[in-house]
Amino acid sequence: MSMNEFRRLAAKIDQHMQQLAALGVSDTHAIINRMVGYVPNLHKIWVGTSDQQLMALSHEFPEFYRYALIMEEASEAERNKASRPYDGMAEFSEEHKQRAAQLLVTAATLERGYQAFRGSSNLQIFQPQVNELGRLHRQWLSELDSFKSAPRAQGAEPMALGYVNEAFGRLADRIKQLAG
Structure with missing residues (x-):
């Protein structure tokens, strides 16, 4: 993917985060719930950009950065749990x-x-x-x-x-x- 495509994806995330802020949605769990549809796009950006490109996107789109940070913290918290109810469950294809x-x-x-x-x-x-x-x-x-x-x-x-x-x-x- 090109940097322009990453910018387009980050801009969409930024826009939706701004819409949620305008609606008064600020609770982390509510944001995660309302933004779950953007996880695949965030993942594309996360794995497809260099550190410098990711920093540039974060500066250009502050709400994208906020969402990325929220998701990174949530992912880390989930990884650090001693056990999860879905542990041992077969993965989908x-x-x-x-x-x-x-x-x-x-x-x-x-x-x-x-x-x-x-x-x-x-x-x-x-x-x-x-x-x-x-x-x-x-x-x-x-x-x-x-x-x-x-x-x-x-x-x-x-x-x-x-x-x-x-x-x-x-x-x-x-x-x-x-x-x-």
């Missing part, structure tokens, strides 16, 4: 992990898009964009159903299915609320 990442990225796009139109006094002007978001939302829900049925069909552990349902259920509920 690489293909399924990639599908999950794509669903998260699309969820972030939907959230950011719906938030941008929220509060607009005249949605008629943006009707084509709102219609496109609606189409993307329906497609996302269909892909989410397919994603969730695959591990069930492969006999995944009930606890793993519960984690998937919980994480994506919160995202789906939040997007539905924003779309309404």
Whole structure:
């Protein structure tokens, strides 16, 4: 990926963090919950940039930096736990992990898009964009159903299915609320 692509991803993260700040969302757990769709993009930036590039992005996009710091601290805290309820659980296939990442990225796009139109006094002007978001939302829900049925069909552990349902259920509920 090029630096311009990393800048575009960091700018999206920065924008959503600014939207959350404008809504008064400041609790770390709430931010993590509301920004989970950006984890794949953050990971791309994290592993694809040099230290100098990452520092430049952090300076240019302060809310991106804040999000990266929150996620790094949360990851470190999770790693340092003596045990976790999911320890020993079988991992999903690489293909399924990639599908999950794509669903998260699309969820972030939907959230950011719906938030941008929220509060607009005249949605008629943006009707084509709102219609496109609606189409993307329906497609996302269909892909989410397919994603969730695959591990069930492969006999995944009930606890793993519960984690998937919980994480994506919160995202789906939040997007539905924003779309309404």
